[in-house]
Amino acid sequence: MINTGTIKIKDDEFVELKDIIYKNAAIAFADSKKYLIENRLSKRLQELNFSSFKDYIYYLKYDSKKREEMEILLNHVTINETYFLRERAQMDHMIKNVIPELIAKGKRNIRIWSAACSSGEEPYSIAILLNEAGLFGKANIEIIATDINTEVLQIAQKGIYRTISFRGVPPAIQQKYFTKDGFTFKLDPNIMNKIKFFQGNLSNPMLGSKVGKLDVIFCRNVLIYFDVPSKTKVIDLFHKSLNVPGALYLGHSETLNKISVSFKMENFGGGIIYRK
Numbered sequence: 001m002i003n004t005g006t007i008k009i010k011d012d013e014f015v016e017l018k019d020i021i022y023k024n025a026a027i028a029f030a031d032s033k034k035y036l037i038e039n040r041l042s043k044r045l046q047e048l049n050f051s052s053f054k055d056y057i058y059y060l061k062y063d064s065k066k067r068e069e070m071e072i073l074l075n076h077v078t079i080n081e082t083y084f085l086r087e088r089a090q091m092d093h094m095i096k097n098v099i100p101e102l103i104a105k106g107k108r109n110i111r112i113w114s115a116a117c118s119s120g121e122e123p124y125s126i127a128i129l130l131n132e133a134g135l136f137g138k139a140n141i142e143i144i145a146t147d148i149n150t151e152v153l154q155i156a157q158k159g160i161y162r163t164i165s166f167r168g169v170p171p172a173i174q175q176k177y178f179t180k181d182g183f184t185f186k187l188d189p190n191i192m193n194k195i196k197f198f199q200g201n202l203s204n205p206m207l208g209s210k211v212g213k214l215d216v217i218f219c220r221n222v223l224i225y226f227d228v229p230s231k232t233k234v235i236d237l238f239h240k241s242l243n244v245p246g247a248l249y250l251g252h253s254e255t256l257n258k259i260s261v262s263f264k265m266e267n268f269g270g271g272i273i274y275r276k
């Protein structure tokens with residue numbers, strides 16, 4: 001008989017699994033998130049015919065398929081909430097200020113990184129707004145977008161979205177850039193072609209060499225899941241990866257307070273920009 005219930009995780013198993021997730025993705029689960037692990041992983045354990053987290057942890061640590069399972073585990077436990085034009089004021093600030101300033105300084109190749117892009121709404125919003133402002137014709141603008149979760153990256157690469165991704169999007173923008181197909185909306189291939197997606201783990205020290213030098217970084221709504229030492233490492237990576245002048249935008253509830261003093265913080269009214 002197929003068991004469809006939730007498998008309970010014992011305290012010591014939770015500590016061990018939390019540690020595995022932290023070491024592999026820097027995500028620091030609070031003790032109050034035990035239910036989230038149980039809810040999100042019970043089905044996976046049942047697929048593997050495990051009746052306890054102890055067996056699953058053993059599999060993750062010692063099985064020949066442990067690498068593949070780590071990817072599946074991280075796909076299950078990451079929080080991928082996102083939508084088009086989220087915290088738009090920062091994107092508008094980049095379009096109206098940062099990019100024109102770079103172009104005015106004679107910069108012809110501009111690189112933007114959406115670090116932790118989830119299913120693509122963030123980098124695609126950036127591309128749509130750059131297109132609306134006619135900026136693609138004024139410089140070679142390359143947008144790269146990375147996430148640790150390979151499932152959301154597949155969604156991003158398909159460019160097909162449901163209504164939930166469009167909360168707050170002006171209907172004119174939605175109609176101009178998306179084609180309705182039943183209950184879904186397909187993004188214009190001319191915008192899709194502007195983004196290079198690839199898997200990138202922010203806790204991997206090699207990520208910097210994979211992404212190269214950048215002019216603007218968006219890293220929003222992911223550092224909230226990291227503890228101070230991990231945030232510090234990621235911010236150091238961003239600082240090393242940015243050209244001068246360079247710009248970093250974090251999520252509204254994220255700050256560099258007590259993390260780094262390497263950036264100049266500027267409040268532009270609609271949010272904060274960290275400048276290098």
Ligand SMILES: C[S@@+](CC[C@H](N)C(=O)[O-])C[C@H]1O[C@@H](n2cnc3c(N)ncnc32)[C@H](O)[C@@H]1O
Pocket residue numbers: 025026027078079080081082083086115116117118119122146147148149152200201202203219220221222225251
């Ligand atoms: C809440 S979403 C934010 C998406 C988008 N930046 C936004 O603000 O709408 C957080 C994303 O961070 C990703 N993430 C979590 N840990 C990560 C890590 N160590 N490296 C890269 N991405 C990570 C998750 O997979 C998820 O897609």
